[in-house]
Amino acid sequence: MTIDVGILGATGAVGQQFIALLAGHPWFRIAWLGASQRSEGKPYRDATSWRLPAPIADDIARLPVRPATPADAPRLVFSALDAGVAGEIEGAFAEAGHLIVSNSRNYRMDPTVPLLIPEVNADHLALLRAQGNARGWKGRIVTNPNCSTVVLSMALAPLRQFGLSKVMVTTLQAVSGAGYPGVPSWDILGNVIPFIEGEEEKIETETKKILGCLREGRVDPHPVTISAQTTRVAVQNGHTVSVSVAFDNPPPREAIVDALVSFKGRPQDHHLPSAPSRPIVYLSERNRPQPVLDAGRDGGMTVSVGRLRACPLFDYKFIALGHNTIRGAAGAAILNAELMHQDGLL
């Protein structure tokens, strides 16, 4: 039995990735596409500037793009809306009884909204119980993190056991993270832009919620102190993060590598369709991970870590990398919905 799904913001960079990843999905079938008035009424192929290598399936290419209103949308809707409009539109869908699985920032830090990475904090789905009463919605909203936050949080999650106390992170973020057409080529070619609006704050706050503990129906943020700097670089896909970490009880280096490579969660236990066999790989070559070689690993759902070594200021430093529109966006949301299906929440 397949479940009909809708995609809000279907024409953008993340929306396209939803379309590509949901083609042939064993549980979900794309039945509805929504975007702005610019796209409304057009067949999908004419409304989007398709940027992915695989062609659009014919049946999807012909689907008309609908207005971003709940009227005839299926109950389960993935959202890849521009954050400027996502708050209002996603709220209207939730109020009308839809389950919104969102990429946008607008509801991530709401105390009753799960900010989910299924391998890390699947138990945070329990927040949904309080959401209906708190918000007065018939439906619900579940979110996935910011695209750099996912990479950092997945790399840090296995390290919580060592008393994670301080993290310093610098990101090198791909241009596809800014949507399409995104950053002008004059600004980015041969250049590094040392500012991405709101990104440092998202990394510093979202990571603590994701790594936090669910107690008495609410999330206590993890007490780690995080300092983030973010940059945009001339890379097409894949966000790299350069991380230094301090621990209350610094472990030997081998214990960190073991913790990273043995890390797994409910998606792996239940063999969810989009789950990578290993959420984190450790690459021992001294010049890895690299976006061109490693961002697409295991369908873009695996985070690659390398260059773990002692840090003279903190305890250790390392590099991590993940695919920003797959593990950082559409793939993350699909995995969230698969977990919700597994839990009987759809």
Ligand SMILES: NC(=O)c1ccc[n+]([C@@H]2O[C@H](COP(=O)([O-])OP(=O)(O)OC[C@H]3O[C@@H](n4cnc5c(N)ncnc54)[C@H](OP(=O)(O)O)[C@@H]3O)[C@@H](O)[C@H]2O)c1
């Ligand atoms: N790119 C990434 O790596 C990434 C990663 C994680 C999270 N995100 C988040 O995911 C969301 C989408 O990002 P993106 O990179 O795909 O952006 P994008 O390429 O700019 O696409 C934005 C989408 O929003 C739609 N939209 C804009 N204004 C609208 C309106 N008034 N009503 C209805 N739809 C409207 C656009 O439709 P039209 O084509 O009709 O204008 C388009 O489908 C953002 O919230 C972003 O922060 C992005």
